[in-house]
Amino acid sequence: MADATDTTDTPAGRDYRDTVFLPETPFPMRGGLPQKEPVILEQWGDLYGTLRAERQKQNAPLYVLHDGPPYANGDIHIGHALNKTLKDFVVRSRFLLGYDVDYVPGWDCHGLPIEWKIEEQFRAKGRRKDEVSKDEFRAACREYAGKYIDLQRDQFKRLGITGDFANRYATMDFTSEAAIVAEFHKFKNSGQLYRGSKPVMWSPVERTALADAEIEYHDHVSPTIWVKFPVTGASDDHPDDLLAFRTGTPSIVIWTTTPWTIPANRAISYGPEIAYGLYEVTAMEEGLEFAPWAKPGDRLIVADKLAEDVFRAAKIAAWTRIYDINPSGLECAHPLAALDSGYGFSVPLLAGDHVTDDAGTGFVHTAPGHGADDFEVWKAHGHHEVPDTVDPDGAYYPGVPLFAGLKVLETEGKKTGKFGPANGAVMDKLIEAGNLLARGRLEHSYPHSWRSKAPIIFRNTPQWFIRMDESLASGDSLRETALKAIDDTAFHPAAGRNRIRSMVEGRPDWLVSRQRAWGTPLAMFIDKQTGQPLHDAEVDARIVKAVAEHGADIWFTAPDSDFLGAHDPARYEKVEDILDVWFDSGSTHAFTLDPRLPEHGYTGDRPAHWPADLYLEGSDQHRGWFQSSLLEGCGTRGRAPFKAVLTHGFTLDEKGEKMSKSKGNTTDPLTIIKESGADILRLWVSLVDYSEDQRIGKQILQTTVDAYRKLRNTVRYLLGALADFDEAERLPLDQMPPLERFVLHRLHELDAQVRTAYTEYRFQDVVRPVLEFCSNDLSALYFDIRKDALYCDRPDSLRRRAARTVMDEVFMRLTAWLAPLTPFTMEEAWTTRFPDAGTNCARVIPETPAEWNNPAEAARWAKVQRVISLVNDALEHSRNNKWIGGALDANVLVWIDSDDLYQAFVGLDAAEVFRTSTATIRQGVGELSGWTAAGFDEERVWPIVSKIETAKCARSWRRVPDVGSDPAYPDLSARDADAVRYWDETHA
Structure with missing residues (x-):
């Protein structure tokens, strides 16, 4: 049907616009996400707590994503946004699939970047680092890190990240530092730790040894x-x-x-x-x-x-x-x-x-x-x-x-x-x-510090190492144990396995000591006579207990006798080096997952499980967090602390160049959120192949906005078409027309694809098929064909009821499928229709009936759409030549010299399919008069378009023979007259 608000060529008489059942919804065409999203966040409140409580009531299986800690030193950047959004896709999709998801966000707080900032602050006040007590210096570092934990937490929340922020972890928390010391003691007491004097990579600028994971290579002139x-x-x-x-x-x-x-x-x-x-x-x-x-x-x-x-x-x-x-x-x-x-x-x-x-x-x-x-x-x-x-x-x-x-x-x-x-x-x-x-x-190519970007040198120093090739209690070395754990781990993408394996095969002993101030200390004593670490369980326990109560600072301020007990302090040297920050972050599983295991005294209803189901970080972490976690877990527990590892690439600018502030080619996620909304940024993440390096910039984001509009308009149309839909309207499958059966089949097909893609972390394979479904199956086919029935059929017609039933099923699935990716928009859509039904985020994907699977109907519509494409070419040609004004002015006669294609139209209303007033399908060879178009002869299909001279229905604008057949409504078709009579009776 034509646009009901258009009055061009409208027959004189009654204005029937009020009788047309046009879509109605308060869901606006423009998203207004920057304004709406904060309101939705406020409405969600403790969304993560709500979701976990809901799943725990259902006794849902537990899924654990362990968070690789970002560094607490500045606003989030596009790399943070990509990483945390991917993690949120995992968390939300696992909730959607019916799991209870354990995800505790965390932060890495120790290390050189923060030390430098604090040194700069003291220098600005005229004080050198060696003039500041270690206690005062560490306190300033702690305050600095705490400030940025709070800042980044709020920025992650604004991005829509859901997790247990109330119980977030940080490597500088007292209990975390105590757990890290306890993990270090396990290596000390097992004999895997030793002090060696050998050349190590040394940063003169940072005055500390560096490990392989802290080195990157740049071109350098020597x-x-x-x-x-x-x-x-x-x-x-x-x-x-x-x-x-x-x-x-x-x-x-x-x-x-x-x-x-x-x-x-x-x-x-x-x-x-x-x-x-x-x-x-x-x-x-x-x-x-x-x-x-x-x-x-x-x-x-x-x-x-x-x-x-x-x-x-x-x-x-x-x-x-x-x-x-x-x-x-x-x-x-x-x-x-x-x-x-x-x-x-x-x-x-x-x-x-x-x-x-x-x-x-x-x-x-x-x-x-x-x-x-x-x-x-x-x-x-x-x-x-x-x-x-x-x-x-x-x-x-x-x-x-x-x-x-x-x-x-x-x-x-x-x-x-x-x-x-x-x-x-x-x-x-x-x-x-x-x-x-x-x-x-x-x-x-010359080695540089990953943090300072300054060249390093090799320098002989006494350092503490963890042996890679010493036999453990199991009989295997740490290297052998780690390599076996790699074989037992699932990698997404699979190439990650070979990458980390080659690194572990060739890496030297793990250098774990650093000569800095801000970090977790190697809290142990060395026997001055033997040069060996002190092995005393009671001493270790006192150290861990003190750190848990007072933080790692206590190691530097308390007298040695407080820890040594009966041992003579004069005989022992206190080690004041700090641990490699990778050891800190590699130990995070020990204080986020382990403490909630029953064997560690946890008495709550829902302990987490160890190892985690997934670790997810950038591909550079094969040499960083993935590897330090692997070695830490294998060295203390005999296996990796993860079952699977997912890696993503780096974000480049639109030209494929690395982003840098000096180049001015950075893309700020906070700016995107402010100008366009978090859902636009999240949709971009879902559309890219995260396993490779991806690009972002204004032009790419505009493409993302266009894709978002398609999704939003699809949902908006569904909401309008489903106004006041109730269960009494629902039609069973056996009464559905062929077109509805086809759409239900597509839902069945997509449902399986979406579930599998989410299970395998292929988010691109969720959003792209759904976008194509919205554009091709819904907007270009289904909505266009069913528009006339939705607007003009009387509400109780089987055809209209079938359409609304199917649209309800589409709405229920689209809002579920897309909830992990664009949660704000799907929440807005859900609460627009069901304001009292709770949050959309708590839903699971609706079960899709097996009987919807209908390959035969799908095959039929694939053939029908080939013919539709040719008919559309013919209609367009006729419009361009002004033979007709629009499709409703046309009669189409289609000759089909293919039994396969001809049989596809059996049981279909051809005029409805072609969106014309009348249409006829005939089997045999036809001939176009005056023009030919590519594809007609190949398909053996010949559409012939002619103008209809019969009267136009004043309501639907169709030119059909029964216009005027109802004396009460002489300017309407029989169908429209019946609908208006219904309207008049119900609105009397």
Whole structure:
């Protein structure tokens, strides 16, 4: 039917607009979400408590999502919004599927970013960190973190996140710190913990050791140097003239990108399988702007494969290879020995499997205090003394000859993170000593601190480690236990398993100590005589009890005797390092899930269960929280604290570039919520493939708004069409017309898809099929066909009752299916129709009758829609040529030369299907007069459109033969006359 408010070409007489049953609803077309959503939040109150109480009454099965804690230091950003929204999809969809969901939001509170902020605050007041007591400093950190926990909590709530915020956890809570200490004690007491002095990744800017998970790699330009180590000794199996000085002392050449480590050199490593040669320089390049450091007659030992590269760098034009060299047994002088007796020691040649001839010289300068491979090869050859060259600030210790006090990296001011004077000073001294062969610059990938973004160095320090390869009580090592746990875990997407597995297979021992102030301490005592941790259950219990009552600060302020009891405090050293923050967050399962297990004394009605059903974070957490939780759980309980892991990618701008404030390409979730509403942001999350990196920006959000309008308009139309619907109208399936049977089949089909997609965390596979259903099956087909019956049939007609029955079923499912994704809009729709029925969020998906499944009807309508598309082409052509004004002016004769397509129309009203006044289907070959359209001949379908000259019904505007057949209503069709008579009688 035409728009009932249009009066164009309306026959004279009564105005029937009031008799048309137009949709009526207070649900507006415009969402107004920024204003409505806060009102809905207020109405929800403690929604999470309501939902859990409802499910617990039903004795629903428990589902646990454990929250990976965001860091408490600022407003939420788009990454927070993506992560927390995905978690909310999980929580709400599991409630929708009938589960009782345990989800406790939490926060990570310790660590360097907060320390820096507090240091800045004290500096602004003219106080350095070392002038502030640890107690005062930690109190300021605690206050800062608490402020942002409150801020982020409110922002997450505004986003529509539902969870147990009233009982949120934070790693700085006293009970949390006590639980973390207790977990640490388990590693201490099981023998998995040890103190080792080895090179670790060290941040001079942050003055602390860093673990692999705290490192990221960025392009970095480093100086490169080729250095000569003069050979001073050789075993008997070397050529007699190797040390004959007729043509100069031979030198082994090394290449390094860290000149500052030369003072720490103690050896040179070589590859036993690499071919080396002794070369003599015979000529230098000419016409150079500078004098090269090499000269004819120099004898150099390098790998044969790399000799040409080395000589090119040194500007050597010609050379002679004298003979093969086996580096085994050679000894060299330190290249700075001629300048200071402090470097007068011998530098041995050590075989090492880590040496290759892919780049450099085939020899590796070995500074055991500044590299993992260097350390291992030094130890493997029986050496135990590892020199300490650089202090925590990245400056040479006072005892380092020639370079005392010089910094490797700047740690203060505008040059923080830039190279200090150390590299340049070392190169200058190598030139002075005559042992610098060449130098250059190299741009390469270099490790940086994840937090400060400053370069790090390798530095030998005593640190505490958890062993990865020591056998546990089970007989397996921590690494083996973790790898088995990975195999037993479900990963979404599946590629996550290989990623974390490769990281765990290759990771070193877990470095857990940090030299900072704000964190949970390694609360233990070391026996000064043995160097081993004290194992005393009563001491451990006193420590944990004190921390639970007073917080971790008590460890730094209380006298040792308070904890040691009968032990002599003079014999023990208190460890004041703090734990790696990943150990903190990796232990969160221990104080959010474990405490509510019956075996831990929980007496409530609904304990949580361990392990959690799901951990959900960004893909970077394979090296972070996922891995630390895995290792913590495996080390203390023999398995991972999760059954499944879900990972999402990172959010980029519309061009696919990483967001940064300096670029000005960030998208602020709080701005989106303020301008468009949280449901728009949530809909964007549901539409993207979260397993990959996703993009966001104004244009993408506009596409999301368009999709939202489709959903909203669909729900609005349903609400209008269902005004005053009651159970007396409901029609049973066996009385449903074919079109309604088809829509019910689509509901049955979608219901299975939605349930499976939610179960498997495929939220895109919920919203996209539902959007297509709304656009294609409902708006473009069902609503359009049934509009005439809804508006113009009398209310008790079977056709109208069937339509309203099906629309009720559609409404009940759409508002349920979409409740986890766009909860505010679905709540508004639900309460508009059922203001006294409670919250939409508490519903479960309505059961869908199996008898709705009707593949035959679906197949029929797939064929019918192919014909509809061709008829629409013909109608459009006729309108464009002004042969007809609209579809209701048309009669359509459709020839179908396909028995399959023809049979699809058996039992259907073709005029109703085509939305024309009259239509006829005939089997056979037809011919279009005057034009052809693509697809007609292929489908063997030929629609012929002609204009109807009969009278137009003044109410429905259909041109049908029975207009005027009822004398009481001479300007109406019989159907419309009957409906108006009903209207007049009921409104008398």
